[in-house]
Amino acid sequence: MRVFVTGASGWIGSAVVPELLDAGHKVVGLARSTRSADALAAAGAEPHPGSLDDLDSLRAGAEAADAVIHLGFKHDFSDMAGAWRTERAVVQGFLDVLEGSDRPFLLASGVAGLTPGRVATEADEAPMHGPDSPRGGAENLALSYADRGVRAVSLRFSPTVHGEGDHGFVAALAGIARATGVAGYVGDGASRWPAVHRLDAARLVALALEGATAGSRVHAVAEEGVPSRAIAEALGRGLGVPAVSIAADAAAEHFGWIGQFFALDIPASSAVTRGLLGWAPTHPGLLADLEAGYYTGPA
Numbered sequence: 001m002r003v004f005v006t007g008a009s010g011w012i013g014s015a016v017v018p019e020l021l022d023a024g025h026k027v028v029g030l031a032r033s034t035r036s037a038d039a040l041a042a043a044g045a046e047p048h049p050g051s052l053d054d055l056d057s058l059r060a061g062a063e064a065a066d067a068v069i070h071l072g073f074k075h076d077f078s079d080m081a082g083a084w085r086t087e088r089a090v091v092q093g094f095l096d097v098l099e100g101s102d103r104p105f106l107l108a109s110g111v112a113g114l115t116p117g118r119v120a121t122e123a124d125e126a127p128m129h130g131p132d133s134p135r136g137g138a139e140n141l142a143l144s145y146a147d148r149g150v151r152a153v154s155l156r157f158s159p160t161v162h163g164e165g166d167h168g169f170v171a172a173l174a175g176i177a178r179a180t181g182v183a184g185y186v187g188d189g190a191s192r193w194p195a196v197h198r199l200d201a202a203r204l205v206a207l208a209l210e211g212a213t214a215g216s217r218v219h220a221v222a223e224e225g226v227p228s229r230a231i232a233e234a235l236g237r238g239l240g241v242p243a244v245s246i247a248a249d250a251a252a253e254h255f256g257w258i259g260q261f262f263a264l265d266i267p268a269s270s271a272v273t274r275g276l277l278g279w280a281p282t283h284p285g286l287l288a289d290l291e292a293g294y295y296t297g298p299a
Contacts, residue, residue, distance in 0.1 A: 002026045003209070004061040006052065006090075007071030007108070008045060009036040011168065012161055015202035016071065017043050023206055028061060030072060052086055055093045062097040067104040067209060070094060071155075073135075081132065088131040091138040100149035106208055107152075109139040111194055111219060111268035112159045112261070119224065120268040122217045126154075139217075146215030153212040155205060157220045158268070159261065162286050163198035164294045170286070172258050174235055174295040183236035184246040184254055186263040189229020194268040196222040197283035207277040218273040222281035225267030234287050238296025 003020055007013040008029025017040070020027050027045040030052075031037035037047035050057025052072055062068050070091065074083040091107060098105050113127070113134070114120035129137045142152040160170050177183040196204075201220040208218050229243070236243035251259035273279055290296070 001066035001209075002028065002064065003067045003069060004028045004030070004048065004065035005045075005069045005071060006030040006058070007073070009039045010071060011166065012108070012157070012198060012201055012205075013071045014039070014043070015198050016069065016205045017045050019202045019206040020209070021045070023210070025209075028065065030058070030061065052090050055089060058090060059093050059097050062094050065103070068094050068098065068106070069205065069209065070105070070107040073108065084133065084135055085131055087135050087138050088141070091142055095142065095145050095150060095152075098150045099145060102149050102151060104151040104153065104209055105142060105145075106155055106205065106212070107138060107142050109135065109154045109156045110159065111156045111221060112264065112266050114266070114268065117265050118267075120266070122156075122219055122270075122272040143215050143217075151214040153208050153214070154217040155208060155220060156217055156268075157201060158194040158196040158222070159266065160193055160195045160286060161198050161201050161220070162195055162289050162294075163283075164289070164292075166198070166294065169258060169261065170231065170290070170295055173231070173255075173262065174239070176255055176258070177232075177235050177239050177241055180254065181241050183232040183239065183241055183243045185228045185232035185243065186246055186251045186259070187248050189227055189232065189245065191228045191263055191265040192225025192267045193228065193231070194221045194224060194266065195226050195286035196220045197281065197285070197289070200281040200283050204273070204277065204279050207279055211277050216276070218277065219268055219270040221268045221270040221273075222283075223285050224269055225265075226286050228262055230287060231290070234290035235296060238290060238293055
């Protein structure tokens, strides 16, 4: 298939591209800069100039493709409402092109916030609806087209997709620990974060393209829930600082924007995904990557 991929040069996308190429697909990756275009070309993909704000370019990429994998997102924490509206417009644009074609449309989503305090499963519907909700309610919008001739599939990623070079949530926690001299966790540290290695996540995307059915949700979750205290303790060992409890009412001051996320108990299962697609994660877990020093080496 000719597969159009947004976010193709990003953290997850740059691992998905070789998986797709190895499976025999032709990959066309959205490139918003010369640097991204060069990286895609070097990986064996065809660069497609544009950005998430360029809806005409996105529609053109989708029109020429046999499948669309939407991994891009505007991670602008200073204007999340704007990022959500952009996401809604992008997904609607893709659906307008793909409607009635039975072509696959896979879009990135997440397991965070689905069922706080209870293990989330693929059967749980995302609570986000409407253009002004988180991520623009894009998951439910896309899945609503499953009976309108789009093989829509939600790729629900763990809040931490880890590995060497990760610059996401855990890297942010490491930066806070360096700055404050303590590796903090909220309360008793029992809150849990699901995790998946970047390469296992990329493998799942390729499997979902081939085998996930219209309207399905797949969970990129290798570890159901890593306790936040264990994460903090591993960071502390790597950085040579103590792991300490931060009171819930002080979390925002200590952690900044990430405090509200780190305090969440958001375990998630991938049992259905594994059975549906035969996905079996093989790469190291989050704590192993922490012990390897990927997050605690020289800043």
